[in-house]
Amino acid sequence: xxVKASGQGYIEHGNIKREFKNHFVSGGLxxxxxxxxxxxxxxxxxxxxxxxxxxxVGTDTTTKTTFVMSTLVSPLSTLINPSISYQHQTFNxxxxxxxxxxxxxxxxFLSATIGEIGINGVYTDSGYNxxxxxxxxxxxxxxxxxAFAYNPAxxxxxxxxxxFSWV
Amino acid sequence: MKYKDDExxxxxxxxxxxxxxxxxAHNTILYPYLNLLAxxxxxxGSNSYNSLxxxxxLGTDTTTPTVATTxxxxxxxxxTEVSPKIVIASGTNSWYIQYTYIYTGSSYFTSLVTIxxxxxxxxxxxxxxxxxxxLAVADGTFTAVSVNASTPLSIQWNVxxxxxx
Numbered sequence: 001x002x003v004k005a006s007g008q009g010y011i012e013h014g015n016i017k018r019e020f021k022n023h024f025v026s027g028g029l030x031x032x033x034x035x036x037x038x039x040x041x042x043x044x045x046x047x048x049x050x051x052x053x054x055x056x057v058g059t060d061t062t063t064k065t066t067f068v069m070s071t072l073v074s075p076l077s078t079l080i081n082p083s084i085s086y087q088h089q090t091f092n093x094x095x096x097x098x099x100x101x102x103x104x105x106x107x108x109f110l111s112a113t114i115g116e117i118g119i120n121g122v123y124t125d126s127g128y129n130x131x132x133x134x135x136x137x138x139x140x141x142x143x144x145x146x147a148f149a150y151n152p153a154x155x156x157x158x159x160x161x162x163x164f165s166w167v
Numbered sequence: 168m169k170y171k172d173d174e175x176x177x178x179x180x181x182x183x184x185x186x187x188x189x190x191x192a193h194n195t196i197l198y199p200y201l202n203l204l205a206x207x208x209x210x211x212g213s214n215s216y217n218s219l220x221x222x223x224x225l226g227t228d229t230t231t232p233t234v235a236t237t238x239x240x241x242x243x244x245x246x247t248e249v250s251p252k253i254v255i256a257s258g259t260n261s262w263y264i265q266y267t268y269i270y271t272g273s274s275y276f277t278s279l280v281t282i283x284x285x286x287x288x289x290x291x292x293x294x295x296x297x298x299x300x301x302l303a304v305a306d307g308t309f310t311a312v313s314v315n316a317s318t319p320l321s322i323q324w325n326v327x328x329x330x331x332x
Contacts, residue, residue: 001195003177003204004331023172026260029328032175033262035207035219036326037255050219052208065172067260088209088294093236096202098209164205166196167176 002167005032007136009161011117011145014154018145020117020138022160023065028135031121052135054082054102055118057109057156061140061147063116070134072118076150080108095165104156115140115147119160136160170260171331177204181285181302182323185312192309194287194324196300198235203289203298222248222288223268223322229283229304229311238299240284246275251324261329268323273316283311287324 007022035050060073087099100119116139122132138144150156179194207219228241251266270276283305289298304311314320 001193003196003201005175005177005204006173021173024175024330025172026257026262029175029260029262029330030255030257032177033255033264033326033328036221036264037253050207067170067172086209088206088296090202090205093198096205098205098207100209162205162208164201166201 003164004167005162005164007160007162009138009159011148012157012159013148014151016148018148020145022136022138022144023142024136025065025069025134026067027070027133028121031123031131031133031135034123034125034131037125050121050123052098052100053120053122053132054084054100054158055120055134055137057114057150057158058116058118059112059114061113061115063139064141065137065139069137072116072134072137074116076109076112076114078104078108079110080105082108095163098162098164100160102158102160106155107152108156109150109152111152112150113147114150117158174331176327176329176331178327178329179287179300180325180327181309182321182325183285183309183312184321184323185314185318188310188312190309190312192302194300194302195233195306195308197233197237199238200287200289200298200300203291203296206294206296207291219289219291221266222290223251223266223324224248224286224288225282226284226286227281229281231284231303232305233301233303237301238297240286240301242284243286244280246270249275258327258329261327263325263327266324267321270314270320270322275320276314276316276318279313279315281311281313282320285322
């Protein structure tokens with residue numbers, strides 16, 4: 001029996017609400033596989049860890065996600081870092097949810113049109129090597145969500161769900 | 168080649184080899200392990216720094232079928248655990264991890280033993296969520312193998328991460 005991981009979420013910005021599906025990239029597969037390279041005999045060292053983090057937001061509205069994409073196409077500079085929360089839920093022994101909520105405060109970016117968002121995977125391995133990269137992207141170009149005007153007066157919240165279930 | 172990039176498929180394939188027999192079996196990923204994958208990606212409690220590791224456990228049971236929520240072997244062996252060789256590699260639109268466990272000599276099997284179940288116990292140190300997968304003769308997944316101190320046993324667990332077809 002195989003396991004399937006699918007990604008989806010929603011964006012909230014003032015009165016704007018957008019739902020989206022995501023597109024995984026090769027780096028996402030690699031990062032998930034890297035998670036399995038940690039010490040498998042006894043306890044892992046404390047410096048071996050993995051987590052998901054924001055890859056930011058961007059203004060591109062025309063470039064579709066590709067297998068080899070490793071960053072957003074036109075990322076916006078983040079003026080104020082977001083607060084991040086994580087959640088893990090189980091559903092009747094049939095599915096499980098990993099959720100990351102990214103809340104940007106007001107004035108986190110300059111005014112712009114947002115057409116792409118992403119999440120990164122981050123790890124350090126047994127050799128103290130730090131690795132990170134784009135794991136997944138959602139974009140206007142892929143038809144995942146309609147681009148919207150970012151207003152610095154409003155908060156921006158992105159809720160990203162990864163749902164694990166059987167195929 | 169077309170692929171669906173909106174989902175990642177995770178699959179386990181196990182190779183079991185003695186000097187007399189080589190077997191290939193699909194590794195059923197049970198619910199606890201599915202849940203573990205979510206836990207390590209979703210923070211699993213208050214700590215977002217997750218650190219998954221896996222242990223291979225052998226057992227002798229040949230009659231107890233696996234159910235989706237199984238969390239332990241029916242008759243686990245207490246033999247010394249083996250430290251695996253780990254390889255990470257990429258394929259076409261995929262990445263995979265290969266764990267190779269080699270049991271040789273009397274450190275592992277002091278007398279004739281029939282291996283009827285094989286498990287991977289996955290542990291996330293920070294969330295304390297445990298995952299579990301099992302291969303069992305009782306499920307018809309593989310044929311029991313008999314080993315002793317002079318019979319080397321090799322078990323290779325391959326975990327594939329690929330896009331949907």
